Amino acid sequence: MRKRSLREIQSKLMTNQPEVNMAVAKFREKTREQGWSLSRNRPRSSDEIKALNYIARIALREGLESGKIQYDREKRVLRIERYAKS
Structure with a gap:
C-alpha cells in the first residue's frame, strides 16, 4: 500500500477540487434520479476511523496554531474564522 503524507493529500485536493466537486454533484443528481439512497450502507472499518481521526x-491543531480556529475558555466554544458572522 502506498503511503502519502497529509501535505500531499491536501495539495492534490486543492488542484483537483473544482473537477471533483462537479463530478460529485453530477453523481448525486444521477443517483437521486435513479432512486438510489445516498446514505452509508456499511460501517467504517477501524483503520478508516483511525485515519479520519488523525486527519481531523x-x-x-493547524487551525489553532494559525489562528483560524480560536477556543473561548469561558464559553467553552470553538470559533472558526471562516464561518464566523461579521
Whole structure:
C-alpha cells in the first residue's frame, strides 16, 4: 500500500477540487434520479476511523496554531474564522 503524507493529500485536493466537486454533484443528481439512497450502507472499518481521526486532529491543531480556529475558555466554544458572522 502506498503511503502519502497529509501535505500531499491536501495539495492534490486543492488542484483537483473544482473537477471533483462537479463530478460529485453530477453523481448525486444521477443517483437521486435513479432512486438510489445516498446514505452509508456499511460501517467504517477501524483503520478508516483511525485515519479520519488523525486527519481531523491535525487539521484542528493547524487551525489553532494559525489562528483560524480560536477556543473561548469561558464559553467553552470553538470559533472558526471562516464561518464566523461579521
